[in-house]
Amino acid sequence: MEVKYEGSKLILPEITCNCGMHHAKPDMDIYIGKGIIAQSVDFIAQRDFGKNVVVVTDQTLYQIAAKNVESRLQAAGYQVTLCCLEREMPLIPDERALGEILLAVDNDTDFLIAVGSGSITDVTRYVAHRTQKPFVCIGTAPSMDGYTSVIAPLTLGNLKVNKPAGYPKVLICDLEIMADAPYKMLIAGFGDVLGKHIAKADWLLGNIINDEPVCPDCIALTSQAVQKCVDNIEEIKNRTEQGIQSLIEGLILAGLTILIIGNTRPVASNEHGIAHYWEMMKLLKGEEPPSHGISVGVATVYAVAFFEYFLQQDPSAFNIECAQAACISKAERTAIIKEKYGEKIGAAILRDNPSDFLDWEEQYRRFQKITTNMDRIRNELAFLPTTRQVKDMFVRLGAPYLAGDIDINDELLLNGLIYAKDYRSRYTVFKSANELGVLQDIINRVIHSIK
């Protein structure tokens, strides 16, 4: 699956596998290239959205990119309403931001343009969806895989809410603008891509243990995305055109799998669960959480170490009493989740994942399945890098890789590693370890080994 272009337009990957899952073809024009912001109006005009547009940005990105787009639109006869989300602090995608955009949109608005990265795209995505208007995204940083997503992670009060929304019909990534993004956004993008290793491993594991369907083409896309970034660490660090292009291509290829199979299974598993746990707990305490991709990158280091210890186990040593001791009642599980996630988030998790409680019969089935399939598991997951290799990548990139580096204390680290598996019913190696009764033991080893 080579990435191909027609000019600066990315040719969407052709999905031909017969995995049995439905594969959608995204209706999306993606442009990646140096200096292409100058052609943004031509790209947009090809879609005939109309001439009345709301441009959403913030005060910094207005100077960097949105002002340029605004004047080009005006020169081409568009009526532009500017919605500049001015903030002292980093923008939070919350009810206030949504309200400001909503008030900039009226009946005559034909479409919206988000000029920004994660948060600006997400708030625009949600308002466009709710007002049933198309939107365009002019990405300003290769910081996350959400440009092609259909979920808007938003904040209400200090709770995280994931709302269904739409994807941009046109996505424009100017490599010159992206190369000038703050370095921590590049690190975040790298972390978000690297996490796909864990998503892939957990998905294959779900297939082995629970016959969960997998899509080989989606796995090929995310594998290619990771490889692009891993092969270009020096280039990313030096912000060369090749480095920035491989990073944004990796993020877009991975993100496209969400549109192709309609859920985030190919791109997010327990590394995202851990990152979300840290983020939610920080928000509950009124503290600023680390950015998404940076958390995912750090969580990936711990998850890789977890896999490493898990795969080293000798199945003949698996002990049925240990597994039984890990089998708790529904009432106990409910109490733990509410305690560790807080009453409100805990209740939402329990409501959204009703099938996640295992009785002993099902746990025993999984215990047997893992025990008798360890060789196959080791073979299929042999692609995983070692902890040392992943740490080296972060060091070469000059990126944080310890929880403490990103202001996650020991308690948050430990709780994230133990309880992220309960965040959703999606199968992960942390669930496998819990079903075998070895979760705590492996976590202790992971925490001691990563310093």
Ligand SMILES: [Zn+2]
């Ligand atoms: Zn992510």
Ligand SMILES: [Zn+2]
């Ligand atoms: Zn498939």
